[in-house]
Every structure is written in C-alpha cells, then in structure tokens.
Amino acid sequence: MPEADPGGVRSVQRAVDLLALYDAEHPSRSVRELVTATGLPKSTVVRLVHTLEQCGLLWSRGDGRTVPGPGLLRWAELARTTWQLPEEALARLRALSEAGGGESVGLYVRQGDARVCVARHEGTRSLRHVVHVGAEMPLWAGAAGHVLLSRSDHAAVTAVAAQGPDPEGAALLWERVRRAAERGWSVSHGEREAGISGAAAPVFDAEGRLTAAVALGGPTVRFTDEAVAGFVPALLDTARALTALGSIGGTGR
Amino acid sequence: MPEADPGGVRSVQRAVDLLALYDAEHPSRSVRELVTATGLPKSTVVRLVHTLEQCGLLWSRGDGRTVPGPGLLRWAELARTTWQLPEEALARLRALSEAGGGESVGLYVRQGDARVCVARHEGTRSLRHVVHVGAEMPLWAGAAGHVLLSRSDHAAVTAVAAQGPDPEGAALLWERVRRAAERGWSVSHGEREAGISGAAAPVFDAEGRLTAAVALGGPTVRFTDEAVAGFVPALLDTARALTALGSIGGTGR
Known part of the structure; x- marks a missing residue:
C-alpha cells in the first residue's frame, strides 16, 4: 500500500463536508445543488458522490437526487452505543x-x-x-x-x-x-x-x-x-x- | 481546487473501512489494534485516525484508545430522519x-x-x-x-x-x-x-x-x-x- 497519499486527509474532510450539506431543510440533494453549495467543479462532486454511494453514505433515490445512505444506519447504532x-x-x-x-x-x-x-x-x-x-x-x-x-x-x-x-x-x-x-x-x-x-x-x-x-x-x-x-x-x-x-x-x- | 485527486476514492473508502472496525465487541480501539486489523502501516493508521478525529468521526478518550466520535451523532440523526x-x-x-x-x-x-x-x-x-x-x-x-x-x-x-x-x-x-x-x-x-x-x-x-x-x-x-x-x-x-x-x-x- 503506497505511503504517499497527500490527498487522504483532504478527501475525507471533503466527503464529510459534503454529507454535512444534508439536513432537515435539505433531506435530499441534486448534483447541481451540491456544486452550488460546495463551489467544487461538477466532475469532483460527481466523483465524490459516487464514492459516497459506494461506501453507503449516500443513496441514489433514482429521481436524480441523493439522500443520506443506509450505511449511516450502522453508524447511528455505533454513535448510540458509544454516547x-x-x-x-x-x-x-x-x-x-x-x-x-x-x-x-x-x-x-x-x-x-x-x-x-x-x-x-x-x-x-x-x-x-x-x-x-x-x-x-x-x-x-x-x-x-x-x-x-x-x-x-x-x-x-x-x-x-x-x-x-x-x-x-x-x-x-x-x-x-x-x-x-x-x-x-x-x-x-x-x-x-x-x-x-x-x-x-x-x-x-x-x-x-x-x-x-x-x-x-x-x-x-x-x-x-x-x-x-x-x-x-x-x-x-x-x-x-x-x-x-x-x-x-x-x-x- | 486541484482536479487530480486519484487517492480520493481510496482514502474515503479506507476511512469508512477503519470505522467499520468499531462494533459492539470492539467499542474502542488502540492504534496497535487498528494496525493489526487493517494490515496498514502504522504511519498510515496514525494519519487516518488523526483525520477522522479532526472530522469528529473518532474521539480520543485520552487513555490511548479511540471511540466512534460525537460527529456521528449528527449522522445518526440524518440516518434516522431519512430512513x-x-x-x-x-x-x-x-x-x-x-x-x-x-x-x-x-x-x-x-x-x-x-x-x-x-x-x-x-x-x-x-x-x-x-x-x-x-x-x-x-x-x-x-x-x-x-x-x-x-x-x-x-x-x-x-x-x-x-x-x-x-x-x-x-x-x-x-x-x-x-x-x-x-x-x-x-x-x-x-x-x-x-x-x-x-x-x-x-x-x-x-x-x-x-x-x-x-x-x-x-x-x-x-x-x-x-x-x-x-x-x-x-x-x-x-x-x-x-x-x-x-x-x-x-x-x-
């Protein structure tokens, strides 16, 4: 596994920041909304959304909008038992x-x-x-x-x-x-x-x-x-x- | 913001995989345990743990062990309202x-x-x-x-x-x-x-x-x-x- 991974910290932080854009007022988001909210290039947002989907942290509803993914349900349980x-x-x-x-x-x-x-x-x-x-x-x-x-x-x-x-x-x-x-x-x-x-x-x-x-x-x-x-x-x-x-x-x- | 970020997907996936090592049987983990469980070099694990701490996804208890972070509490709420x-x-x-x-x-x-x-x-x-x-x-x-x-x-x-x-x-x-x-x-x-x-x-x-x-x-x-x-x-x-x-x-x- 390569040691050099300068993008690691930034990528994780960026993924977390993207997830933070989902809240009670914005339970679902389109790629266009995410581009506007983050100021990141569309290609970056698309790739990030894809990564988060693969990890279960976002879920594509099929109507072009994404929602917080079912993978968060396991994390919710972790947070609950810890805190x-x-x-x-x-x-x-x-x-x-x-x-x-x-x-x-x-x-x-x-x-x-x-x-x-x-x-x-x-x-x-x-x-x-x-x-x-x-x-x-x-x-x-x-x-x-x-x-x-x-x-x-x-x-x-x-x-x-x-x-x-x-x-x-x-x-x-x-x-x-x-x-x-x-x-x-x-x-x-x-x-x-x-x-x-x-x-x-x-x-x-x-x-x-x-x-x-x-x-x-x-x-x-x-x-x-x-x-x-x-x-x-x-x-x-x-x-x-x-x-x-x-x-x-x-x-x- | 640089477009080239080949490590992005891998870093996020790795962070998610690291978090997945915390469960009911392992509510807290030391760096040594994480190194053993992931097979990653210690330096990589230390950097990843630091990143996850910065994002609130891990929390250092002060006794050398980390637990799922309070940042997950917000995600738990997101998961709950979505699902x-x-x-x-x-x-x-x-x-x-x-x-x-x-x-x-x-x-x-x-x-x-x-x-x-x-x-x-x-x-x-x-x-x-x-x-x-x-x-x-x-x-x-x-x-x-x-x-x-x-x-x-x-x-x-x-x-x-x-x-x-x-x-x-x-x-x-x-x-x-x-x-x-x-x-x-x-x-x-x-x-x-x-x-x-x-x-x-x-x-x-x-x-x-x-x-x-x-x-x-x-x-x-x-x-x-x-x-x-x-x-x-x-x-x-x-x-x-x-x-x-x-x-x-x-x-x-």
Whole structure:
C-alpha cells in the first residue's frame, strides 16, 4: 500500500463536508445543488458522490437526487452505543434542569477545535435554550468552552481564539479560561449568541482527565449574578456525580 | 481546487473501512489494534485516525484508545430522519410478521453491490431470523437479493454473481432473478446461510422504480412449499401497501 497519499486527509474532510450539506431543510440533494453549495467543479462532486454511494453514505433515490445512505444506519447504532448515557446520568441532567429553575442542560465534549453536545435535557420554560445532540459549537465562546479549555496552555487557547471573530479575543479568552480553571466553573453571557447565557463545570474520567463540560443554558435575563450563585452548587454536584458515574464516550468499555 | 485527486476514492473508502472496525465487541480501539486489523502501516493508521478525529468521526478518550466520535451523532440523526418509516408502514411490517406465523420481516434496499436492512420487525418464535437495521448482506444471495436484481440486465447480474463463492453461480442467479421478475416475488433456501429461508417481494416508488424488497425470513424447516404458498398473498399485499405509502429513503421529501 503506497505511503504517499497527500490527498487522504483532504478527501475525507471533503466527503464529510459534503454529507454535512444534508439536513432537515435539505433531506435530499441534486448534483447541481451540491456544486452550488460546495463551489467544487461538477466532475469532483460527481466523483465524490459516487464514492459516497459506494461506501453507503449516500443513496441514489433514482429521481436524480441523493439522500443520506443506509450505511449511516450502522453508524447511528455505533454513535448510540458509544454516547448513550446510563439512565442514572440522564436523571442527573434532569435534576440539574429542575434545580436550575427549568433551564436547559447540555453535556459537551471537545472535538478538534469545536465542542459538541453529546447529551441534553431540554428545559421547561417557554423561552428556553434549545440545543440538539450532535450540534457543533465554537470552542472559543461560552462557559462550556472555557471549561473544556481549562487544561490547555496559552498557545493552545490563543490558537482556538484565532478562530473567533475578534482578533483581540485571545487575551480575554485566556482570562476566562484561567478563571474557569481556578474556581472550577464558568459563566458566560452572550459570547456565542446575544441574549444567551450559560454556566458550566468540568466532568473528569476515572484517571482525572477532563472529559466533558456540563452546562446550564438560558436567556441572559434569567442568569443574574444572584440566580447563578443559586444554582452553581447544583451544577458542581452534577459534575461530580457525572465524574463518579463515568461512561462518557464509552469510557470503561 | 486541484482536479487530480486519484487517492480520493481510496482514502474515503479506507476511512469508512477503519470505522467499520468499531462494533459492539470492539467499542474502542488502540492504534496497535487498528494496525493489526487493517494490515496498514502504522504511519498510515496514525494519519487516518488523526483525520477522522479532526472530522469528529473518532474521539480520543485520552487513555490511548479511540471511540466512534460525537460527529456521528449528527449522522445518526440524518440516518434516522431519512430512513425512519412512518408508523403506518411499520404497522404493515408487524402485520406481515403475524400473517407469516410470527416469522421476522425485513425491508432491504440495494447499496452498491450489497443489500442493507433499513427496517425490520423481529419475529416472535423462539427460533427466529435476527437481522439488525443497518446490516449489510450480499446481493447475490437470498430472496431479497433476487428481487432487488429483478430489473438488472444479464451483465449486471453476472457481475454481482462474481462476488459470490461459486464461480458457476451466475447462471443460477440469473435464473432466480428472472423468476422473481416474472412472478413478482421470490423464495430462497440456505443461499446465504444454511438453514435460513426467505421470501421477498418488490416495493416501488411513485414513479414505478424498484426501491426495496420486503422479506419474511426464518428457518428452512418452517418454509415448506405449503407454508410459503400460504403467506405469499400477505407478502404481496404488504409490498403493495408499502409502495402506496412511499417514503422509503425519504422519497417525496
């Protein structure tokens, strides 16, 4: 097998990017739509679609449109068995939501330079923070981001900050990350999206490695200093309970 | 963007093959295990793992082992919304299982040179045919394979037969495929696995294109000619009902 394969990384990334164009608003796509959305030459898109079909990641419906392929069904099962939390952990997320006055609770892990929601309990308030499992968010913004970066060094945090919109953001992010590391939790207001606040605490694995951040999220108007002080103890309790339960990302299996 | 990317297809296929090494028995893998399982050089595996991590398809647990990544959670959602059958269609599969004396029912689509189970209703007998959603099976074997090939020409069927274990299998497969096309259903005994029989009928989309095969599967000892003759009407009824309902692979969306 030849060692030289400079296109490997790019090809896989491109295939993943192409699949990311299918969503609830675009459950099926034509080659023309994919060409427009990617800006790639038609010949490249055709070849990529063919490859993805061969792998089962796309499926030709026969009407000139492709849909996410049945091969993803096996991956869905893999994702479920890896990331499904035990009932006891889900009960903890629910309890935190209640202790937080009905705000939404999310569990985030770091994935490259992003954070991904891997579990959640949706709040009960009519104005609530809605995040779907699998949703990717930037690491440079939000309380969960600060917590997930709290063991990273200055250079790493600066690199993450460089992906944000503010060229001056590195110093501010570093300060927030240091604060999260020192007091063991973080709060944020409108960093990612105006009007949304969050409070997060770290979850560790059995060997003490930082694995995830558990966060309460809701409208900034309800995240007053007083309210935050009120639910931080429950947040820290939940983070400790999740650490004790383990099993995030199939740990221990 | 350079047009020449000869490694593209191979890289994506290799990435998919690597992910396929994670399953219920192997929920996590070390690089050493992946090297052994793939036969690829360590440097290639390391680069591939890094790429998959960047894309969120693998996740480093921190203990030197990787697990299917949180990026798959989004794909799981895509697969679910694309392939989830409406309740009415699932009720049809259940009713067919009952009409078939409690045998298992599966719905299969073609994916390249394989067939994939995209929905099922597990039978109630203690000896039953168990197939998981997402499972891939060869196209050259079994009643569902005959049905899925029933609109293919001789050359295409011969090419599929060439993937089977029997070099003389092409003529036999062509005969079975022709028979399935003529009478609109097929039955098979022990073609894929000794002792397992199946009976299948075609499902079409609104434009009359062959989309799927619905099949009853169970032990050969219960698939006597008499028993098959007894449940073929229900099988054909179910296939017609599924055709009328549409929605396989997100058709119509």
